[in-house]
């Protein structure tokens with residue numbers, strides 16, 4: 001049952017993204033058929049994705065539906081960052097959340113313990129929603145798709161959950177959460193927004 005993948009051959013393996021196909025040889029186990037996509041394969045795939053990105057960035061947008069109250073808070077927050085779009089703010093929140101908080105067991109536990117669930121709930125009611133397209137870079141979208149695959153979900157669900165969580169923190173008046181936000185989030189978020 002547990003194949004050790006000892007009988008390897010080189011075969012073309014296809015990977016699809018947004019209706020386009022990437023095809024390249026990589027190691028495949030003759031016994032069980034597993035694709036052993038190595039680093040080279042993944043790097044070539046990422047290079048190919050960059051070309052797709054250059055041709056059509058829209059393919060790397062994730063369409064989200066966000067609470068209108070949340071969007072209003074986002075606009076207020078953005079008053080301090082002239083010229084920064086909502087889409088850019090939401091993308092930045094997702095990147096900071098996934099790269100710096102969610103990936104750190106201790107930080108994410110602290111963050112979760114400070115979340116104001118009243119605000120969180122108010123942002124997830126299915127009342128008035130605004131459609132927002134959030135633009136990602138290829139590498140981030142590949143990561144999002146892998147994470148979504150792991151939980152049998154769609155990237156949009158992950159993105160919406162991350163935006164809602166981060167926006168609930170921006171909205172909260174809880175002083176411990178504000179301290180956490182200043183210390184752990186703004187040091188990453190502020191430079192990203194200022195560089196826009």
Ligand SMILES: [Zn+2]
Pocket residue numbers: 003004005006029030031032033034
């Ligand atoms: Zn095998």
